[in-house]
Amino acid sequence: MSEVTIKASAAKEAAAVMNRLTTAEKNEALILMADAIIAAQDQILAANEEDIKRGQELGTSASLLDRLKLTPARLADIADAVKQIVALPDPIGDVLETGHRPNGLFIEKRRVPIGVIGMIYEARPNVTVDAATLCLKTGNSVVLRGGSAAISSNRSIVAVLREALSRSAIPADALQLIEDSNRSSVDEMLKLNGLLDVIIPRGGASLIQNVVQNATVPVIETGAGICHVYVDESGDYDMAEAIAVNGKAQRPSVCNSIETLLLHEAFAQKHLNALADKFRSINVELRGCETTRSIVPWVNEASDQDYATEYNDYILNIKVVPNLDAALSHISHFGTKHSDCIITENQANADRFLQDVDASAVYHNASTRFTDGFEFGFGAEIGISTQKLHARGPMGLPALTSTKYRVVGSGQIRS
Template sequence: MELRELCSRAKEAKYEVQNLTTEQKNDALLFVAQELVRNGDKIIAANAIDVKKGQDNGMHPGLVDRLLLNEKRIEGIAEGLRQVAELPDPIGEVLEEFERPVGLKLKKVRVPLGVIGIIYESRPNVTADAFALTFKAGNAVVLKGGSDAINSNIAIANVMRDALKAKGITPDAIQLIEDTDRAVTSEFMKMNEYVDVLIPRGGAGLIRSAVENSTIPVIETGSGNCHIYVDKEADLDKAIPIIINAKTQRIGVCNAAESLIVHEDIRDKFLPLFAKAMNEHNVEVRADEGAKSYIDGAKDATEEDFGKEYLDYIISVKTVKDVDEAIVHINKYNTGHSEAIITENMETAQRFLDRVDAACVYVNASTRFTDGFEFGFGAEIGISTQKLHARGPMGLRELTSYKYQIYGEGQIRG
């Protein structure tokens, strides 16, 4: 289907979707979840084609992990849809109501954004997550996945479109752009006649391209150069498991820790423990001069290392004299995503919480919790690192706008 027609159909579909009842939307979501699981073998077979192609082309293991689907992950996708169905419907919520001296009564009411365009890379679960959230929030969605996952995305989208049709709902509520030509992506960014909001979800290059070239308003979901600061008053028994989890549980995700910051007063005690843990998990350590001598096999950290999202078994290490230096370092090099402090001093923790400029700031917990599912949103459309409209994991409310409804009794303006 030609791109303009596809987007036009989505625009037509949005008027049907925004008028669906909560019960209709929830019933459709539960049926889609059921159908994804029932068709799991077909989806996995399509995904296997993408995975093999990626491996044959030398795709990084972290990106292969992002791409891979199996029975467990498909069930996880379906569970995300079920959780979205259970969430309160934000549409129609009255945010504010008041009356003006002339007798006009005003209501500020939550409404859908309309047509949401999403450009993403090799994460086929986004196809289902994006549909679930946009649909529950009363929107139509146009999806442009990467070529790496095209077979997986087509299989998932076809299951969802068929499920909607079976429920008597327009399948055009979800549109997938199947053409993988980059020129089509650039053309899609100019479809502001049909698409109300564009959300790029992927690496820094994709996000920068959308921000610089789109004529559609963009919500940035940025990369994650996430830090963990181990304070001089940290409980080291907490610190090591948190760092292992944040760094190694899944290396190819934006909420993985990429950099460790350590108070110089505990480096002799803590860094050997840290080095042992990283060695056991095959993580390469790149350290500054203040840390390198305490870590066997560490390489020299460069300026580039401190600002890099590795998405790999690599971590940088920086030593600091106090929490203020840690905060300055983080605010210089971070991407506004997720930052953590490990300390038993709650005054220090609060200073860190207040002064670190990021969407999510943790005390004594892994950065891996920055996730719509973990925040109770059911799924997420992405993690916004900007400050306008939405910030952090984007759930249902972040996919809505509002309008004013004004009730009068014949008033005219003097």
């Protein structure tokens, strides 16, 4: 048997034990995990140093190396994050519906763990701890497949966490790391129906598309975000500037940042010059439609390809539209159903935008950057779902659960 099958089978066996654990037992295990990360700091940092060295030799970019890099401070943050998840309410066992049927049957719908969750992600070792903690807290086993660039760090972290689990009620086998860095181990996970109950991909568009296109195991699609801000005729200029700048430039690399600013033509006539100067002053490259370029000639030309691109960079498209309908139509065509915003003082237009835009989160007069489990008050986030099944938008702990109907009778049969 392959590494993937062996480890997923062990995870499945452990899932039966996980399903019986109390919240207290799971929380105790999580605290042991957090403490173990700090206690084994030197060992984890040494392993991380191997990854960094290998990355440097391979000419990995500085920003990627920074994401890969662990420090005592970062490990302390990671351990803290585990303890924050300890403090969150455990959704498992929650009764969602309950009642008696006319024939006397008592039916209860309860939250239960999903079972075995496969996580496929890139080179951020903090995701290893984060995903493990969230899955175990919700009574699931988890099979992690991180990027090869972080393999030494991940191996060290998972060894430390499994050792901690071996002193807890959670079976160590509930946490598995696939160490085979060949692409074939991902391919194998994608087809592992019967052992994996769901796969959650986290990372760039190509990683996610590979999972979506090839998995036969159910997938929760996360991440891709071509988000829009539309400034209506009545939009307040200062608010529009603040929200557009925040959406584009506060952290361009994340999925809830914006790629395209749509401006009502009346607003553009009045304010586009000032807005363009503002973006130029903070080194955001602008690409615009014909009308935009007729108002601000130094703006580069935007193509349909640009409107369909998630830049994750200091580049912003600007398109002038004649009305709300045109804005809605653009978002419907180019959006990825992630997060879109209208800035307006016109309540009817705001209502229409919130109703008509088909996205996981729709905003009136607030930055799309808030689409985030912590900002929404969930206390945790396993990712942001951009699909419509199971979970949509930021996913907290309940997104990692399924349900089960319990039916209690006294001999009822169906007639």
